[in-house]
Each structure stands twice: as structure tokens, then as C-alpha cells.
Amino acid sequence: MLRGAIVGFGKIARTNHLRAFYDIRLNDKVIITSAVEIDDNIRETIKKEYTGINFYKTQDELFEKEKLDFIDITTPPKYHKSIIENALAKNVHIICEKPFTLSLDEADKLYHKINSSNILFVPCHQYKYSKVWSEFKKFINEMHDDTKVFIQFNVFRSGADPGLKTNDEPWRLNKEISGGGILSDTGFHYLYLSNWLLQSPLKVTTINNNLSHPKNEIEDTSQVILEYEKGTVQINLTWSFHSRRNEAKLISKNGSLFYNGEDFLTKNFDGFEEQIAVPNISDKSHYTGLYVDLFSEFVEAIEKSKISKEGLNEAYNTINLLTRCYQSATELKSIDLNNE
Ligand SMILES: NC(=O)c1ccc[n+]([C@@H]2O[C@H](COP(=O)([O-])OP(=O)(O)OC[C@H]3O[C@@H](n4cnc5c(N)ncnc54)[C@H](O)[C@@H]3O)[C@@H](O)[C@H]2O)c1
Structure with missing residues (x-):
């Protein structure tokens, strides 16, 4: 034990x-x-x-x-x-x-x-253990060799999770404690997920905004574009929605995979369409599994x-990519990751 x-x-x-x-x-x-x-x-x-x-x-x-x-x-x-x-x-x-x-x-x-x-x-x-993202990985593995993908993740929230101390200002809004806003919080999952799906990123471009926390130094909205040999990923994140919603789309010449935030995926591959049952990723009880x-x-x-050392390398690579995202947002330019 x-x-x-x-x-x-x-x-x-x-x-x-x-x-x-x-x-x-x-x-x-x-x-x-x-x-x-x-x-x-x-x-x-x-x-x-x-x-x-x-x-x-x-x-x-x-x-x-x-x-x-x-x-x-x-x-x-x-x-x-x-x-x-x-x-x-x-x-x-x-x-x-x-x-x-x-x-x-x-x-x-x-x-x-x-x-x-x-x-x-x-x-x-x-997230790598989720049925939803395993289906995305399976789709990419099944694709014909030279096919490229376009993946879009949409992650909309009504605000930063306050954690347990709901009467204090959420630590997620304090950059000294959190390191950043929605990009370093929820966005972090989609960075390692993108690398897990498509390997090493070649270039990153990020635009950060603050739509509903104007006096705060953290971003409450972030758009990240990651370019890979196998395709491109767009991650859209916001804490400025009125509700909670997740969506994901994978598009390619071989077909598509759409997740509308509920309990099924619509997969179209080589002209054959099917619906795949999945747990709703917003359902927190599914997280425990x-x-x-x-x-x-x-x-x-x-x-x-x-x-x-796989977990250590993945943790390090994701922090590195997160840092390049913030660099891109600050310097208002794409960052070449080819030599990293
Ligand atoms: N993987 C995920 O999906 C996921 C989801 C939620 C939170 N998280 C992560 O989990 C961590 C905690 O988030 P949370 O929402 O549970 O926050 P929380 O505020 O609810 O809990 C954090 C706890 O840590 C305590 N604490 C702070 N400093 C400490 C210290 N030095 N020693 C001992 N205790 C200390 C606080 O008093 C508090 O009780 C963060 O890193 C967050 O990003 C991950």
C-alpha cells in the first residue's frame, strides 16, 4: 500500500x-x-x-x-x-x-x-484520458498519410473558478499567484492536448484581451493559433461568457469530428457518418474518472x-509553450518554435 x-x-x-x-x-x-x-x-x-x-x-x-x-x-x-x-x-x-x-x-x-x-x-x-480527446487522437491516427487537420477548441466560461474561498478575490485573478489568466488556467489543458494530438508545434500566435476584468492585469480572453506539420489548431478561451460551454471541431479532407459540448461526437470519415457516445466534458463528476x-x-x-521522465518533459514543454504564447501576445507577433 x-x-x-x-x-x-x-x-x-x-x-x-x-x-x-x-x-x-x-x-x-x-x-x-x-x-x-x-x-x-x-x-x-x-x-x-x-x-x-x-x-x-x-x-x-x-x-x-x-x-x-x-x-x-x-x-x-x-x-x-x-x-x-x-x-x-x-x-x-x-x-x-x-x-x-x-x-x-x-x-x-x-x-x-x-x-x-x-x-x-x-x-x-x-484530459488525455478523456474519451472525447481519445476519439480526436484516433481520428488523426486513422487519417491518410499526407492529410492535414484544422482543429478548433472553444472554451467559454462565465468567470474564473473561485476555488473554495468564495468570499476572497479568486486567486486565479491574481497574476502573482496564478501566473496568468484563462490561458494559463484552462488554456494550459488545451496546450498539452494539442501537442499530444499533433506533436511538436512549429509556430505560435496569441492575442489576449480583457473583456470583463478591465482593471485586472490577467487576460480573461485568449486566442491561440498553433501551427504543426500535421495541421493547425485554434484555441478560443474566455471568462466573458454568460454561461459555460465547450465545443471542438476537427476538419480534414478525410472527414470531420464535431463535439458540441454534450454527450456525443459526430464523426464523418471517408463519407461514413456515425455518432459516438461520450461523457459530457463539463460534467465535473466525469473528471474524477x-x-x-x-x-x-x-x-x-x-x-x-x-x-x-515523460510527465516531467510534458509539464516542462507545456510551460515553455505557455510562455511563448504570452511572449507572442506581448510582442504582437508570431513566435517561431522550430529550434526549441
Ligand atoms: N487539472 C484540472 O482540471 C484542475 C482543475 C481545478 C484546479 N486545478 C489546479 O489545482 C490547483 C488548486 O486549485 P483549486 O481550485 O483547488 O484551488 P483552491 O483555492 O480551492 O484550493 C487551494 C488550497 O491550497 C491551500 N494552500 C495554499 N497555499 C498552500 C501551501 N503553501 N501549503 C498548503 N496549502 C496551501 C489553500 O488554502 C486552499 O485550501 C491549482 O494549481 C489549479 O490550477 C486543476
Whole structure:
């Protein structure tokens, strides 16, 4: 049985991570013995609610009292770097929520330390386990060799997720804590997803706007265009919608794949049309299943001592791409990624 601790006992920790660890596929392999929660009020409340977990204020107390195999980091991005450094010093494996770090500079500093260690690092890039995006990947794999695709992701929200502390200003609107706006928050998923679908990007162009948070330095709306050998991707993101909606389209000479944000995909391939049932990606309960898949791979890799650096490389490459997106938006030009 692997022994783990959650660091940052907020919304995603409670609604998805803990539930995933309690899932039947994991609960005989992993036990969450403990957690670190920095906020005194939250800690006092959760102590009463989650009686099987030992809560601590700091990582020092945690490591002093608990014998651990891994930690699972679910704090806002600003705190990821120092928590990762502490975990490396204590030689425990790491699951880390996205985005990996606050900046590329931080990622550079951590990359070499993690890469030269015997620690398994897995970022929460759980969208890759979704049936919707697996169908997109399958379509691309089935395409005739020289066919190119155009993919469009539309991600519309009514605002930044406030996390658990709904009476404070959401940390997602504070650049010092989040690193950026919707692009670094939800957009991050679509950056690693685009690379997973189409490999290494050649060029990026980004336009960022602020439609409904004019006094804020973060972007609430972002348009990203990524160019690949196999085609091009357009990612449209906004926190300035009146509701919540996801859409995705893949278009090619071989056919198309449309996701209208509900529970089926319409696939047209070589003139044959079919509807494929999928879970609605806005349904948060479906998220837990994706984490179960991700954590199961993490556990299996530790059990088999397979310390791959794949997750670390993907986390680093995505922060690098995110940084190039912001560079493009600031310098008002496309950024060539050919030599990276
Ligand atoms: N992969 C996904 O789909 C997904 C979805 C939501 C959130 N996230 C990520 O999860 C992380 C947390 O987001 P959230 O919405 O749960 O936020 P949240 O504000 O609800 O929870 C964060 C918790 O961490 C605590 N905390 C802050 N600093 C700490 C520290 N140094 N040590 C211990 N505890 C600390 C806070 O008090 C809070 O309880 C972010 O990185 C976010 O991007 C990922």
C-alpha cells in the first residue's frame, strides 16, 4: 500500500483527487494518510470532516510525523516550486496539479533537479484520458498519410473558478499567484492536448484581451493559433461568457469530428457518418474518472519501479509553450518554435 499526502486541501483536492484515491480501482493500493493545509480556519473545519486524515500546517510537520511514498500537490501555482523542492529533498514521488510552475524560469530550475533524481513526477494533465480527446487522437491516427487537420477548441466560461474561498478575490485573478489568466488556467489543458494530438508545434500566435476584468492585469480572453506539420489548431478561451460551454471541431479532407459540448461526437470519415457516445466534458463528476486513470498509472509505475521522465518533459514543454504564447501576445507577433 502506497502512503500519500495531499498538499493544499482545497476544491480540486476534495472534489476530485481524494474521491479518485477512494475509488475501488485505487483504494487497495493507496492510502491518503495526511494533508497539509496552510489556512488555519480551513484546517480546523476539515479536521472534523475528514477524520481519517492527519492535517498539518506545514510540510516540515508533515515530513516529521508521516512516513510517505508520495505527495499530491493541489495548491495554487505560486506554491508548487517550493513544495516540489521539499518533496525532492525528502525523496518522495510527486503528483502535481497544472500548471507545473508559475514561470519558465522556475520550471528551468526544477527540471534538472527532478530529471537527475529517482523521483517519479506526474503532472495532472488528465484530459488525455478523456474519451472525447481519445476519439480526436484516433481520428488523426486513422487519417491518410499526407492529410492535414484544422482543429478548433472553444472554451467559454462565465468567470474564473473561485476555488473554495468564495468570499476572497479568486486567486486565479491574481497574476502573482496564478501566473496568468484563462490561458494559463484552462488554456494550459488545451496546450498539452494539442501537442499530444499533433506533436511538436512549429509556430505560435496569441492575442489576449480583457473583456470583463478591465482593471485586472490577467487576460480573461485568449486566442491561440498553433501551427504543426500535421495541421493547425485554434484555441478560443474566455471568462466573458454568460454561461459555460465547450465545443471542438476537427476538419480534414478525410472527414470531420464535431463535439458540441454534450454527450456525443459526430464523426464523418471517408463519407461514413456515425455518432459516438461520450461523457459530457463539463460534467465535473466525469473528471474524477480521469484522475483515477492518471493516478492508477502513477501507482503502477512506482510499484514496478518504472521512473519515466515523460510527465516531467510534458509539464516542462507545456510551460515553455505557455510562455511563448504570452511572449507572442506581448510582442504582437508570431513566435517561431522550430529550434526549441
Ligand atoms: N487539472 C484540472 O482540471 C484542475 C482543475 C481545478 C484546479 N486545478 C489546479 O489545482 C490547483 C488548486 O486549485 P483549486 O481550485 O483547488 O484551488 P483552491 O483555492 O480551492 O484550493 C487551494 C488550497 O491550497 C491551500 N494552500 C495554499 N497555499 C498552500 C501551501 N503553501 N501549503 C498548503 N496549502 C496551501 C489553500 O488554502 C486552499 O485550501 C491549482 O494549481 C489549479 O490550477 C486543476
